[in-house]
Amino acid sequence: QSALTQPASVSGSPGQSITISCTGTTSDVGGYNYVSWYQQHPGKAPKLMIYDVSNRPSGVSDRFSGSKSGNTASLTISGLQAEDEADYYCASYTSSTTLGVFGTGTKVTVL
Amino acid sequence: EVHLVESGGGLVQPGGSLRLSCGASGFTFNNAWMSWVRQAPGKGLEWVGRIKSKTYDGATDYAAPVKDRFAISRDDSKNTVHLQMNSLKTEDTAVYYCATITWNYRFDYWGQGTLVTVSP
Numbered sequence: 001q002s003a004l005t006q007p008a009s010v011s012g013s014p015g016q017s018i019t020i021s022c023t024g025t026t027s028d029v030g031g032y033n034y035v036s037w038y039q040q041h042p043g044k045a046p047k048l049m050i051y052d053v054s055n056r057p058s059g060v061s062d063r064f065s066g067s068k069s070g071n072t073a074s075l076t077i078s079g080l081q082a083e084d085e086a087d088y089y090c091a092s093y094t095s096s097t098t099l100g101v102f103g104t105g106t107k108v109t110v111l
Numbered sequence: 112e113v114h115l116v117e118s119g120g121g122l123v124q125p126g127g128s129l130r131l132s133c134g135a136s137g138f139t140f141n142n143a144w145m146s147w148v149r150q151a152p153g154k155g156l157e158w159v160g161r162i163k164s165k166t167y168d169g170a171t172d173y174a175a176p177v178k179d180r181f182a183i184s185r186d187d188s189k190n191t192v193h194l195q196m197n198s199l200k201t202e203d204t205a206v207y208y209c210a211t212i213t214w215n216y217r218f219d220y221w222g223q224g225t226l227v228t229v230s231p
Contacts, residue, residue: 003155034215038156045208045221046148046156052215089156093216098172100216105155 004029004090004103011109012080020106022073022090028101030071034093037066037075041086049088050075077108085110113137113220115209120225123199127229131194133209133222140190142166146212147183147194149205150224157205161212162192177203199229 005023012018022029022037029035035053038046048057050066053073063078073092077084090103119131133145144167147159160173162183171183182195192209206224213219 034217036217038218040156045223046210046218047221048217048219051217057219091156091216091218097175099158099161099174102156102158 002101004092004101006088006090006103006106008104009107009109011111012077013111014080014082016080017076017078018080018108020075020077020088020090020108022075022092022103024071024073024092024094024101026071027096028092028094029068029073029090031095032093033068034100035066035068035073036091037064038089038091039084039086040089046089080110082110084108113211115211115220115222117207117209117222117225120207120227122228122230124231125199125201125229127199128195128197129199129227131196131207131209131225131227133192133194135190135192135211138211138220141187144212144214145183145185145192146210146218147192148208148210148218148221149203149227150208151202151205154205159194159207196227199227201229203227204229 033053037050040046053068054066094101114136116134146161158174162171180198185192208224210218210221
């Protein structure tokens, strides 16, 4: 099972909006609404930011939003802040294996 | 508050074995599905495996790179999940995280991770 494809890096200035894509196939992202997103700061554990494509867990800022179109899911961060600088990973259910699949990861830099 | 604490990591030679443990608190452990995810130095996240709750069926699933070498078990009386790693390879070097995993593949909570280094 190949990893979902994410851009290696995305950058933006404080206050701007950025979008991170996560591209899969009809066997994973495109076929099911079980896409989640995780934020990981250096040396720290990942943190759930979005689940089931567009749902935010309690306590996660509403500056983070998720969506999906076809085989590509997206994470948008609005009003970019310095604390948003981190690595972001998408994950999805896949019908190809009994386990899910992660994305390749995107490093977000706040300029 | 949910807490997951991994332990048991360290340096091991290729071909050796290691057993990781993950202690849980703050939620009903015996109903929880638990997973192990690893991250090689400077690399992305990778599934290791999952164990469902015994109240469901207690089944385990493993990623292809570790299947037949790694085994996940759980002790609901101690709120602990274990990862037994045998026939370790240098490519198994990574930080190993335990995490709760829901039926819809959502990792709700993560431990802080424990580093496993496989080196001669």
